[in-house]
Amino acid sequence: MIPIYKPYMPQNISDDITEILYSGQLGYGKYGRKFESQLQSFIGCEYVLSVSSYNIAMQIVLSTLGLQFGDEVIASPVSCLASNQPFAVKGLKVVWADVNPENGSMCPDDVKSKITINTKAIFHNHFCGYLGNIDQINELGKSYGIPVVDDGIEAFGSEYKGNKLGNVGTDVTVFSFQTVRLPNTIDGGAIVYKDKKLYKKALLIRDYGIDRTIFRTPNGEINPDCDIKLEGYAGLMSDLNSYIGTRQMDDIESLLVVQKNNAVIWNCKFTNIDTINSLKMTSDSTPNYWVYGTLCKNKTQAIKDFKESGFYSTGVHINNNVYTVFDNKVSLQGVNEFMNHFVAIPCGWWFENK
Structure with missing residues (x-):
């Protein structure tokens, strides 16, 4: 039987993987930077960062947007559990939006009817790679001053008006690179920001809130003058996973x-x-x-x-x-x-x- 999903893996990568495993550089490094560069070129957007998992990507987005316990977000129930479980972890109040029964995309009119003064963000899921009403949802966000997040968990490479998702005018876009996605890095994800300030903030949050340029003194000790001001996660993608991502992007x-x-x-x-x-x-x-x-x-x-x-x-x-x-x-x-x-x-x- 032809399967519904199948993990892709490029040929002839074993020698390179062995080299990485014994290189002494297993954490985020040259392949992480190369993978992000490839993502930037493919998507057509500058502010892209890779992360260790889709779940971490979502957590970073919630932290970057400053969402707090009890805040209200609008989301679609027609999506992967992975898309919405982070809201429960963060203690957010989820307001479900109805969908168009012809394609499962969020209904802009229903979203509009559920926006209140308590709404802090709209999460726009693109179900199974089929894109929703991007302009209409984004316009609602703009009109009400609410950030919109394109949830592209299954939609990497989908296009809207000739542009790749991630470069369609939305404030933030999240992708999954889990095993059955394209590309897959065994586990991983990426976040795309339209705003440079949010991107810079996310870079810190991705790495425990640490600014690595001043984290250590010239003699290699942790710098006591490097203050940690943001919550953060262990969100950096390893160089091994990143390398697999680079090879997948070639194809x-x-x-x-x-x-x-x-x-x-x-x-x-x-x-x-x-x-x-x-x-x-x-x-x-x-x-x-x-x-x-x-x-x-x-x-x-x-x-x-x-x-x-x-x-x-x-x-x-x-x-x-x-x-x-x-x-x-x-x-x-x-x-x-x-x-x-x-x-x-x-x-x-x-x-x-x-």
Whole structure:
């Protein structure tokens, strides 16, 4: 059966990995800087930092934005649990926004109706690599003076108006490089900032709040005059993981082309089928086709039929508003309709659709 996900790993990397393992430089170093440079070039944005995991990326973003216990954020329940669990860790109040049942993207009108004086941020998830209404959500943030974070956990390489996600005008963008993503660094992530000051702040928060340029005295001792003013994390990506990222970035364009070609074939196959519709894309967007999304009249039967045809299929995620940890089990009509019909099938680089 063709899998829904598959970790990518470049060929002929064992010698380089061995060299790194015995180099004495295992922490963030030359490969970390190279990986970030590649990300900057690919995304088209200067203020990019790599991190050790997606979870750490989210925690850094929450700290960078100054969010505190009890603050209110608007987010989509149609997303990976990893996207929303950091809110619970930080003690934030999550207000769930409804989604468009045709594609699972956040509904701008519903977001607007839920903005209050207590709203501190909007987290805009791009479900399974399918981009949402970026301009409309960003305009809400601008109008109300609220930062918007593009949650690109599954959307690295997706495009909006010809630009890569991370370079579409949003305040902050978060990516995951966990094993089944592209690129994957075994575990890792990245954050993109539009604002240089927030980026500089995040660089400190990523490394325990330490300014490494003054952290040690000329003789190598910790400098007592180097004050730590910010909360921080052990968020630096190792050079081993970074190296894997650099090699994956060498191949990223060709891998995404395969996925887009596979999607074209799926589009044709579902054109005249009444029981299965391709997920409707938002205007001016191109998914990365991490998976291929469909809306099926009978979800259970469709999953069974796809599997019997040799394609692993799944609903991918469960809507997060069912979880007690978020203390907000509100029922949302668009969410319910979308989750009752959404089925993802393989679209990845590991097979050629025919």
